[in-house]
Amino acid sequence: MDLWSNLGIVYALIGAALAVLAGGVGSSLGVGIAGEAASGVISEDPSKFGKVLVLQLLPGTNGIYGLLVGFIVLAQIGLLGGAPADLTVQQGLLILAACLPITIVGWLSGPAQGKVSAAAIGIIAKKPDQFGKAMLLPAMVETYTILALLISILAVTALA
Amino acid sequence: MKDLDYAFAVARIRSLENSLMSNADIERLMACSDGKRCMQVLAEKGWGNGDEDIDLREMLRLEVGKTWAVLRDVSPDMSVFDVFSIYRLYHNLKAAIQLLCTEIKYENIYYEDAVFSGDELVQVIKEKAFYKLPYNMPKVAEEAYKTMLHTRDGQLCDVIVDRGAMETMIDLGQKSGVEIIKRYAEFTVGLANVKIALRAQETGKTLDFMLRALAPCALLDVNRLARAAATSREAIIDYLRGTAAGDSADLIQESSAAFERWCDNRLIEAIKSEKNKAFTAGPLAAYFVARQNEIKTVRLIVTGKQNKFPDEAIQERVRVMYA
Numbered sequence: 181m182d183l184w185s186n187l188g189i190v191y192a193l194i195g196a197a198l199a200v201l202a203g204g205v206g207s208s209l210g211v212g213i214a215g216e217a218a219s220g221v222i223s224e225d226p227s228k229f230g231k232v233l234v235l236q237l238l239p240g241t242n243g244i245y246g247l248l249v250g251f252i253v254l255a256q257i258g259l260l261g262g263a264p265a266d267l268t269v270q271q272g273l274l275i276l277a278a279c280l281p282i283t284i285v286g287w288l289s290g291p292a293q294g295k296v297s298a299a300a301i302g303i304i305a306k307k308p309d310q311f312g313k314a315m316l317l318p319a320m321v322e323t324y325t326i327l328a329l330l331i332s333i334l335a336v337t338a339l340a
Numbered sequence: 341m342k343d344l345d346y347a348f349a350v351a352r353i354r355s356l357e358n359s360l361m362s363n364a365d366i367e368r369l370m371a372c373s374d375g376k377r378c379m380q381v382l383a384e385k386g387w388g389n390g391d392e393d394i395d396l397r398e399m400l401r402l403e404v405g406k407t408w409a410v411l412r413d414v415s416p417d418m419s420v421f422d423v424f425s426i427y428r429l430y431h432n433l434k435a436a437i438q439l440l441c442t443e444i445k446y447e448n449i450y451y452e453d454a455v456f457s458g459d460e461l462v463q464v465i466k467e468k469a470f471y472k473l474p475y476n477m478p479k480v481a482e483e484a485y486k487t488m489l490h491t492r493d494g495q496l497c498d499v500i501v502d503r504g505a506m507e508t509m510i511d512l513g514q515k516s517g518v519e520i521i522k523r524y525a526e527f528t529v530g531l532a533n534v535k536i537a538l539r540a541q542e543t544g545k546t547l548d549f550m551l552r553a554l555a556p557c558a559l560l561d562v563n564r565l566a567r568a569a570a571t572s573r574e575a576i577i578d579y580l581r582g583t584a585a586g587d588s589a590d591l592i593q594e595s596s597a598a599f600e601r602w603c604d605n606r607l608i609e610a611i612k613s614e615k616n617k618a619f620t621a622g623p624l625a626a627y628f629v630a631r632q633n634e635i636k637t638v639r640l641i642v643t644g645k646q647n648k649f650p651d652e653a654i655q656e657r658v659r660v661m662y663a
Binding site: 213214216217218219220221223224225295298299301302305306 | 351355
């Protein structure tokens with residue numbers, strides 16, 4: 181397979197890879213930050229494990245969103261079916277551009293959500309009955325990741 | 341990302357804050373009929389080591405030790421909290437100099453958990469190896485020791501060491517990079533200056549003595565404070581009215597206990613802003629100050645109850661809690 185004559189596929193694959201990588205990096209940073217805070221609470225009060233685990237996991241969704249966009253791209257360009265589509269450079273670049281929203285937002289929002297989750301874990305430490313409110317705060321950050329996910333999915337599927 | 345190092349520590353401190361004494365706990369302690377009942381209530385709250393016959397002094401010593409153990413356990417950088425151990429270190433220096441120069445044997449005059457123990461400091465002074473000491477201590481220790489040897493004036497020796505301690509406290513507060521610790525250092529030194537000025541005025545000290553004893557700080561102009569103290573108590577109060585410690589002016593006229601209480605309550609109000617922070621050393625410092633405050637309040641209440649002081653007299657000294 182000649183690389184230069186298949187640049188369209190290459191660009192599309194770069195888009196898929198970036199979506200998965202950036203989402204994964206953002207999530208692991210966010211989950212790491214929240215995990216430190218969760219460990220602090222559990223070390224004093226193990227009975228709060230269930231509640232702090234939910235808050236720790238919230239920043240983990242970015243990685244899943246990146247993976248989802250990556251799967252859709254792979255499916256759209258025929259790599260999952262074993263028959264790669266014949267993409268022009270222009271089509272490949274368009275798919276790469278379509279992956280950018282979830283790539284950038286997934287990467288940046290992960291640590292931001294992790295910080296909010298860590299702060300919310302502080303709420304659980306002091307007032308475990310306020311779990312619902314504590315969970316809503318990091319979920320607010322999630323809103324913008326979901327918007328980016330929607331645009332990436334709509335764009336990738338529209339380009340196919 | 342450095343502040344994120346405190347995510348674990350702050351979350352753990354948030355959990356530990358649940359076991360801090362609330363104002364309701366203090367009221368419960370105040371309602372106890374005598375010191376023995378107070379000790380039972382404290383033991384039920386987990387204070388001490390479970391020994392029913394423990395005395396108050398030992399119980400409080402254990403609680404101070406527990407607080408330091410928590411900080412050592414959770415903090416990624418203990419140097420930030422050096423400001424809290426300065427008093428003990430410089431106290432040990434004063435005690436070591438007095439012990440060497442007077443050659444009178446005293447029992448239990450040193451703090452055990454200071455950076456340098458009393459015996460180590462005695463050795464340093466005997467060998468004149470002042471360079472081994474941290475902060476500004478080499479200069480302070482040498483000056484205080486020579487002054488004590490030449491003049492035998494224990495009070496002057498204490499003044500030199502205390503001023504050195506206050507200057508170090510301000511310096512460490514600024515170096516800590518944590519706003520609340522910087523404010524704690526400035527506030528503590530500022531109010532220590534006021535207490536020194538009041539005491540010096542009462543005992544008729546000279547202006548030179550006061551200028552030597554007072555440490556420059558952001559809270560007050562120590563030159564103006566010293567000149568006011570050299571004039572009269574009213575002049576000190578008038579000067580304070582125009583400063584950040586203006587609220588305390590009327591309380592100084594009321595009683596020294598009311599002033600001390602104001603100082604501690606003001607500090608607790610200042611640290612309450614740390615309840616909203618998640619990624620700095622501030623909440624750890626606030627927890628430490630809150631523990632110091634509750635230990636001091638418990639000491640006042642239980643000692644008062646043990647000595648059968650009237651409840652009104654004890655209540656006047658009870659501090660506001662952080663929790």
